[in-house]
Amino acid sequence: MPGVSARDLSQEERRQLAVNLTRVLALYRSILDAYIIEFFTDNLWGTLPCSWQEALDGLNPPQLATLLLGRPGEGEVVRYRSVWPLTLLALKSTAYALAFTRTPGFQTPSEFLENPSQSSRLTAPFRKHVRPKKQHEIRRLGELVKKLSDLTGCTQVVDVGSGQGHLSRFMSLGLGLMVKSIEGDQRLVERAQRLDQELLQSLEKEEKRNPQVAQTSPRYCPYHVVQWVDPTALCEELLLPLDNSQHGTARLLLTGLHACGDLSVALLRHFCCCPQVVALASVGCCYMKLSDPGGYPLSQWVAGLPGYELPYRLREGACHALEEYAERLHKAGPGLRTHCYRAALEMVIRHARPELRRPGVQGIPRVHELKIEEYVQRGLERVGLDPQLPLNLTALRAHQAQENRVVAFFSLALLLAPLVETLILLDRLLYLQEQGFHAEILPIFSPELSPRNLVLVATKMPLGQAFSALETEDC
Numbered sequence: 170m171p172g173v174s175a176r177d178l179s180q181e182e183r184r185q186l187a188v189n190l191t192r193v194l195a196l197y198r199s200i201l202d203a204y205i206i207e208f209f210t211d212n213l214w215g216t217l218p219c220s221w222q223e224a225l226d227g228l229n230p231p232q233l234a235t236l237l238l239g240r241p242g243e244g245e246v247v248r249y250r251s252v253w254p255l256t257l258l259a260l261k262s263t264a265y266a267l268a269f270t271r272t273p274g275f276q277t278p279s280e281f282l283e284n285p286s287q288s289s290r291l292t293a294p295f296r297k298h299v300r301p302k303k304q305h306e307i308r309r310l311g312e313l314v315k316k317l318s319d320l321t322g323c324t325q326v327v328d329v330g331s332g333q334g335h336l337s338r339f340m341s342l343g344l345g346l347m348v349k350s351i352e353g354d355q356r357l358v359e360r361a362q363r364l365d366q367e368l369l370q371s372l373e374k375e376e377k378r379n380p381q382v383a384q385t386s387p388r389y390c391p392y393h394v395v396q397w398v399d400p401t402a403l404c405e406e407l408l409l410p411l412d413n414s415q416h417g418t419a420r421l422l423l424t425g426l427h428a429c430g431d432l433s434v435a436l437l438r439h440f441c442c443c444p445q446v447v448a449l450a451s452v453g454c455c456y457m458k459l460s461d462p463g464g465y466p467l468s469q470w471v472a473g474l475p476g477y478e479l480p481y482r483l484r485e486g487a488c489h490a491l492e493e494y495a496e497r498l499h500k501a502g503p504g505l506r507t508h509c510y511r512a513a514l515e516m517v518i519r520h521a522r523p524e525l526r527r528p529g530v531q532g533i534p535r536v537h538e539l540k541i542e543e544y545v546q547r548g549l550e551r552v553g554l555d556p557q558l559p560l561n562l563t564a565l566r567a568h569q570a571q572e573n574r575v576v577a578f579f580s581l582a583l584l585l586a587p588l589v590e591t592l593i594l595l596d597r598l599l600y601l602q603e604q605g606f607h608a609e610i611l612p613i614f615s616p617e618l619s620p621r622n623l624v625l626v627a628t629k630m631p632l633g634q635a636f637s638a639l640e641t642e643d644c
Contacts, residue, residue, distance in 0.1 A: 172270030172587075175595070175610040180602055183595060186267065187471050190592045193263055194483070195476040197585055201483050205579050206527060208512040210519050214574050217581075220254035225577040230505055233573075233580045234498035238491065239265060261584065268587035269594065271492075271622055273612040280305065294371035295343055298364060299335050305618050306426060306452075307336045313613060313624065314424050314450050315344045321448040321628055323422040325349060327407055328391070329398060329436055330428045334361030337391035338368055347389065349411055351404075353397035365390040400431035400438070400460070408443055422448040427621055430458025434467065437597060440627055441604045449627040452613070456593055457485035468599035471592070479589060486582060487589035490620035494583055498576070503537035509575040510541055513568040514548040521554055528552040541569045594623060601627050 178186065194201065203213050214222065225237070228250075234240050235247055239261065280288040287296055288304040296304055314326060325347045328337045337350035338361075352358050369388065392411050398404045410419035423436050423446055433453035440449040459465050465479060466472040497505060511530065518525055531551045536544060542560055550556040594610050601608040607628050614622035 172265065172268045172272070174270050175598060183599060183602075184470055187592065187595050187599065188474060190267055190588055190595070191471075191474045191476040193267060194479075194585070194588060194592070197260065200578075200582050201486060201585055201589070202480075203578070203582065204482070204527060205508050205575065205582070206511045206515045208508070208571075208575050208578060209516045209568055210512075213578050214571070217578070218254070218256065221257050224251060224253045224257055225581075226574065228577060229573060230498040230501040230576055233577055234495040237261065237577070237580050238495045238498070238584060240492070240495040240499075260581075264584045264588060267591065269591045269610055269612075269623060271587065271612050271616045273615065273622070280308070291339075291343075292375070294368055294375065295339055297368075297371070298333075302618050303335055306614055307339045309613050310424065310426055310450065310452065310624065311336060311339045311344055313626070314340060314422060315346060317448050317450055317626065317628070318346060318422050320632060321420070321422065321630065323420045323448055325411055325419055326422045326424060327351060329407065329423060329425045330432050331361065331391075331393075332357050334358075334364060334391055334393065336424075336426050337361070337393075338365060341391045342368055342372065342388055347411055348391040349407075349409075350391040350393045351396050351398065351407060352393070353395065355395050358393050358395050361391070361393055365393075398432060398435050400435040401463070403439065403442060404435075407439060408445060410445075419445050421446045422450070424450045425452065427452055427454040429455040431460050431464050433625075434459065434464050434597075437467070437600065437625075437627075441601070441606070447629050449608075449625065451625045452621060452623070453594070453625070454488065454621040456487050456590065457481050459484060459593075465593055466596045466600075468596050468603055470599050470603070471596040477592075479592065483589050484593070486586045487593065488621070489583055489586050490616075491583050491587060492616045493620060494580070496617070498580070505576055506569075506572050507536050508579055509569060509572040510536060510539075510544045511548070512575060513541060513565055514545050516564075516568065517545050517549065517558070517560065518552060518554065521549075521558055525552065541565045590623070594625060597625055607631050 173186065175183065199216055203211070207213065228236065236249060280290040281301065283289055286301050288301065288308060290308055291304055299307070318326060326340055327349045328340070329351050331337050331350040331352045334350050337348045340346045341348040350361065369390065372388070394406055396404065396406045398407065408421065423440055425433060425436050428436060428451055433451050436449060436451045440446045466477055471477050514530070515527070518528065530548050533544060533547050542562060542565055545560060545565065546556040549558060598608050598610060609626050611624050611626060612622055613624040616622045
């Protein structure tokens with residue numbers, strides 16, 4: 170998908186991009202603010218311009234993926250069945266032009282060409298207990314951290330929000346980095362420590378079978394710490410060196426793989442406030458969990474722009490996976506009807522109890538195999554209403570007939586979602602620049618495998634063209 174590269178923009182152009190983003194998001198706010206489950210209750214289709222309705226009405230899911238989301242199938246020729254209104258074409262072009270590019274410097278992850286479940290770039294011990302998506306992520310981010318560590322002379326990496334320690338293990342036992350692993354969940358830390366020992370044993374067995382691959386230098390497991398990181402305060406444990414002889418001379422690199430909500434903001438603040446932290450490589454996620462205020466905006470520039478606000482609904486939408494949904498559209502499977510069914514259920518709920526709005530519905534299994542009335546009955550039971558309420562089957566069938574309209578409206582919102590993520594990350598980039606540091610945003614993962622695939626890299630020394638080298642694929 171096309172987009173803008175932060176690396177190609179001057180500081181003034183980055184500020185102007187923030188201005189443009191706030192203006193565009195304000196213009197299409199009604200689409201972004203909408204909840205798809207209120208498609209029928211709020212007549213969301215009727216909120217679109219009539220010319221847009223005419224252009225989108227009747228398009229099947231594969232056509233929406235190709236024409237609206239700009240993701241044609243392999244070998245597919247893009248053909249519009251009618252002349253689209255300029256305003257709709259402008260929305261599509263603007264969404265492409267203003268979002269940070271999500272396309273990394275490789276077309277297909279070469280590591281999965283032989284086996285889609287096993288990365289050829291990781292040995293078997295490092296793949297064990299790790300799903301393909303995570304294999305891709307720990308290898309790509311781990312190798313970037315290694316390059317960044319070498320460029321900045323870091324003596325220790327701190328992996329914050331480390332979970333089961335997959336990234337920490339790869340960086341320490343695979344890449345030879347000194348790693349402190351910080352995680353607030355005691356159970357995850359205990360699991361990580363067990364996996365450390367299991368990996369060590371596997372590596373030792375492998376070396377006995379093949380002495381030629383034996384490592385001459387000693388292996389060090391990650392040093393695990395159970396510690397919640399408060400985003401509003403400095404964490405002393407995070408800053409302590411593993412080697413006591415390095416007090417006062419340690420050079421730390423902070424990293425976080427999909428550091429959730431305010432945790433990614435905490436990494437930025439530690440980088441800015443602590444002289445011993447000299448580099449940062451952070452991949453954020455769960456933007457809806459950012460504190461408001463506190464987590465966004467961070468930069469003075471964005472905070473001074475009219476329309477900078479990003480309420481919960483917009484930040485939640487920014488976490489959706491555009492590439493994954495486009496693939497689902499091309500397959501046109503029955504699972505696409507879930508949003509339509511849920512929107513029809515919302516109509517029934519409002520009719521039965523008007524004050525009950527958007528209640529959470531526990532996952533209803535095998536939705537695609539259910540008739541719409543069966544789904545509604547199960548949904549009513551899950552929200553505490555009588556599943557035997559009399560249903561207007563004619564109205565439900567009429568709702569079901571609008572399934573493609575529901576999918577089209579959701580696709581419009583999804584098209585705009587990367588603009589919200591771009592503004593959040595651009596705000597962080599500008600914040601770091603205002604503090605006098607050097608920072609870039611790079612696409613690091615395949616977006617089809619890992620939707621939150623943009624890494625914020627920051628240093629306290631200019632790296633120049635070295636930033637470009639951090640993004641490349643080692644094929």
